[in-house]
Amino acid sequence: MRTQVRRIGNSLGSIIPAAFTRQLHLKEGVEIDVRTEDGRIIIEPVKKNKHFFPFSEEELLAGLNAHTAHADELAIISGKELGE
Numbered sequence: 001m002r003t004q005v006r007r008i009g010n011s012l013g014s015i016i017p018a019a020f021t022r023q024l025h026l027k028e029g030v031e032i033d034v035r036t037e038d039g040r041i042i043i044e045p046v047k048k049n050k051h052f053f054p055f056s057e058e059e060l061l062a063g064l065n066a067h068t069a070h071a072d073e074l075a076i077i078s079g080k081e082l083g084e
Helices: 018-023 057-061
Strands: 006-008 011-013 032-037 040-045
Touching: none
Parallel strands: none
Antiparallel strands: 006 011, 032 040
């Protein structure tokens, strides 16, 4: 598919055709990696690490049972919170 290089402010750019954005599941705001390789411009979506949390699900659930699963049974309410 051919497209043109266009002026965008002080830079040059090109439109990514809709067929490619659908194929690569690109949405507005998605980060891309742009590099040159053997005289070609390579544009790839940045693959994000899906592990967002410092703990695994297994670690978070360790030691959890029917009693400890209820935060209201674990919390100790201070007099300050009760307005005393």
